[in-house]
Amino acid sequence: KAGVTQTPRYLIKTRGQQVTLSCSPISGHRSVSWYQQTPGQGLQFLFEYFSETQRNKGNFPGRFSGRQFSNSRSEMNVSTLELGDSALYLCASSLGQGDQYFGPGTRLTVL
Amino acid sequence: GENVEQHPSTLSVQEGDSAVIKCTYSDSASNYFPWYKQELGKRPQLIIDIRSNVGEKKDQRIAVTLNKTAKHFSLHITETQPEDSAVYFCAASPDSGNTPLVFGKGTRLSVIA
Numbered sequence: 124k125a126g127v128t129q130t131p132r133y134l135i136k137t138r139g140q141q142v143t144l145s146c147s148p149i150s151g152h153r154s155v156s157w158y159q160q161t162p163g164q165g166l167q168f169l170f171e172y173f174s175e176t177q178r179n180k181g182n183f184p185g186r187f188s189g190r191q192f193s194n195s196r197s198e199m200n201v202s203t204l205e206l207g208d209s210a211l212y213l214c215a216s217s218l219g220q221g222d223q224y225f226g227p228g229t230r231l232t233v234l
Numbered sequence: 235g236e237n238v239e240q241h242p243s244t245l246s247v248q249e250g251d252s253a254v255i256k257c258t259y260s261d262s263a264s265n266y267f268p269w270y271k272q273e274l275g276k277r278p279q280l281i282i283d284i285r286s287n288v289g290e291k292k293d294q295r296i297a298v299t300l301n302k303t304a305k306h307f308s309l310h311i312t313e314t315q316p317e318d319s320a321v322y323f324c325a326a327s328p329d330s331g332n333t334p335l336v337f338g339k340g341t342r343l344s345v346i347a
Contacts, residue, residue, distance in 0.1 A: 156335075171334050223335060225270075225279070
């Protein structure tokens with residue numbers, strides 16, 4: 124089976140812009156979770172989608188949003204980018220909960 | 235909600251020695267505890283997990299122990315090798331299917347040859 128894929132792998136934006144990241148889960152996996160990874164903060168949970176519905180949400184501002192399509196692919200959007208949004212954004216897929224399989228991440232740099 | 239504390243944040247060991255990383259959790263409903271390894275520039279990968287119906291699980295040089303009474307679980311790596319150098323994350327969640335994993339902040343393990 125193909126693993127979790129994310130596009131793009133690298134992104135450079137300026138403050139105030141918006142960005143959309145994409146995640147394609149492992150075939151058959153219906154749950155997609157998004158995490159922000161920064162040095163020293165570990166993996167911070169953004170949100171989880173299951174069967175096109177947001178099932179869980181972390182403590183991030185409303186500038187962070189997401190959606191999931193009928194083929195389980197998911198997108199994450201960040202509007203009005205701030206310098207502090209620079210991070211590695213990881214998505215992970217699973218059959219429901221439990222074992223999560225991570226993608227390679229999108230490295231976002233905000234200038 | 236769940237809170238996971240992980241210690242130490244950095245750990246250096248000589249090749250061949252053992253390494254132990256400890257995590258505590260706060261939600262007594264949690265019953266699924268995975269460990270992930272993230273090598274430099276790579277994605278986190280699940281290396282072992284334990285569920286609350288067992289107290290210990292082994293896979294070659296890696297073992298995880300769980301103490302539900304004390305709400306802590308640990309990762310043990312024996313006979314460490316340079317390729318074990320990575321950041322290790324513990325996580326916890328109720329295995330109900332509706333609650334996300336909560337991760338610790340990670341431990342950077344360096345194995346010195």
